[in-house]
Amino acid sequence: MAKENKQKYHHGDLRTALINATIEMINQQGVSSITMRNLSEWVGVSRTAAYRHFDDKSALLTATAIEGFRQFSEALRVARLDESKDEITRFRMMGQAYINFAIENAAYYRLMFGDTVIQENEKLRATCDDAFRELLMIIELLQEVKAICCDDPKNQAIYIWSLMHGLSSLVIDNKLQADVELKELMVFIDHQIHKSLSD
Amino acid sequence: MAKENKQKYHHGDLRTALINATIEMINQQGVSSITMRNLSEWVGVSRTAAYRHFDDKSALLTATAIEGFRQFSEALRVARLDESKDEITRFRMMGQAYINFAIENAAYYRLMFGDTVIQENEKLRATCDDAFRELLMIIELLQEVKAICCDDPKNQAIYIWSLMHGLSSLVIDNKLQADVELKELMVFIDHQIHKSLSD
DNA sequence: CACTTAATGTTGACACGGTCTACTTAAAGA
DNA sequence: TCTTTAAGTAGACCGTGTCAACATTAAGTG
Structure with a gap:
């Protein structure tokens, strides 16, 4: 019950999802391809959602x-x-x-x-x-x-x-x-x- | 006669000036501090002047x-x-x-x-x-x-x-x-x- | 269980930065 | 002197990071 792939308002574990997306993206296209916006879209969340979990982009990369x-x-x-x-x-x-x-x-x-x-x-x-x-x-x-x-x-x-x-x-x-x-x-x-x- | 520090329309050797500015800037503030706009200002030239000498930013860095x-x-x-x-x-x-x-x-x-x-x-x-x-x-x-x-x-x-x-x-x-x-x-x-x- | 609060997500807005286009200036050659 | 071309400028556009204000829901409390 806990997990549904329907888009819920709350993601569940956005933090890890973002990190994983970053890893995947970075290995496919390099660091420079990483954009807060791309990343968010990839994860299926709005562009600024990441800021609830990371101070800024470099914190996410860190x-x-x-x-x-x-x-x-x-x-x-x-x-x-x-x-x-x-x-x-x-x-x-x-x-x-x-x-x-x-x-x-x-x-x-x-x-x-x-x-x-x-x-x-x-x-x-x-x-x-x-x-x-x-x-x-x-x-x-x-x-x-x-x-x-x-x-x-x-x-x-x-x-x-x-x-x-x-x-x-x-x-x-x-x-x-x-x-x-x-x-x-x-x-x-x-x-x-x-x-x-x-x- | 050749060199005047007055600002002339034509710089004289903008290409090298840009590279030197990049070196100085990079060593003082790191790569991320380098913007075409900063650099141009530093050299005393308009923001797009560099594009007469380099295809793009990464060409300048190269x-x-x-x-x-x-x-x-x-x-x-x-x-x-x-x-x-x-x-x-x-x-x-x-x-x-x-x-x-x-x-x-x-x-x-x-x-x-x-x-x-x-x-x-x-x-x-x-x-x-x-x-x-x-x-x-x-x-x-x-x-x-x-x-x-x-x-x-x-x-x-x-x-x-x-x-x-x-x-x-x-x-x-x-x-x-x-x-x-x-x-x-x-x-x-x-x-x-x-x-x-x-x- | 109703109510409050805090966590999490969203949209709009802004400023910065790369770079294209069209225009200007001046150096160089004919 | 006239023409051509190299070098520089200003305006505009779009992508991006990120702030602020608002929305939604989970969690905690009486």
Whole structure:
């Protein structure tokens, strides 16, 4: 009874609907395509309805970015916790998961890491830190099992993060030369990582 | 005689003036502050004058990004060609120059690497490749003098670029935790690079 | 259950910004 | 000097973010 697809005056959960619509739209047409008006129409609500849930457009985008970091962390976590694999393999899979997320959700990823959003937002900060912590945890695990050397794990995690973020960004923003083979490149980088993190 | 600061009907070199104004404005207030109208006023010209030199706003931004890559390449080149230093030191200085440029020109850097600009633009592609080639050349030099191992230099250059770009982006977009000491971090990363590129 | 209140949505209005069109000015060439 | 064309201007239009005032309904209270 609760849910009817007939248009009721009250939407039910407009907030999440708007965020989901933003995600979908952003991945299909990029951030610049997102308009409060488009979005509202998509969700089937009047143009200013969103303002009951978000201070302004950038607050909506920020909320969307937060949701992005949640999904992102989740993707990393899944790889990290795959008990059927050994630690090194899981680490490698996390790297793959990272790049995959960025490529499959290019505009979404850009939004998350870009400056369109409200940088000072606490939740954004927190969910972003969560994602970072996924990297940190696998690093710590690798240290525990003596798979990598015992430098400061935080530094190691930032190093890996920079590498992954840089590579992902260059790829999705089309900065690498056309003849670069991503797969081959990944193998190379994987190799560099293991050299640099080993004793 | 040629130059008079009195306002003449014809500006003289509006194109460059607009690009310079964009650079200044972007570094002071960010991309979002840039409007054709602001810009025109800043340069002392009517709101649509820019359209005699650029197809539209994104063409202007693209031209600005191209100029950005020129300056960026130049900054890298200066470090690369500093003959008073040995090769490894020059390599290290290029890394420092990279990060410095990004930090001192955060919004400008974002514009260059972001998707606001017209990605398909040939000149942009070319000047971006020039910057990449700076990295490639120092890598090749390092190989010549046997300072690093002889893997595919292009892969090595992309690896370094990813690392630098990722780190710069994380820093300027404020994604690293507040307690991270950039200087100390740079030392660590420098160390990782040398480990990974050595034989 | 009737009544009040707060939450949620709607419409109208406004200002800002990108950009098209038609017009003006002046530089350059014939 | 006359013509052509590059460079600049003003007006107008439409899309967009967002405020204010109003409408509807859910929720809470006696």
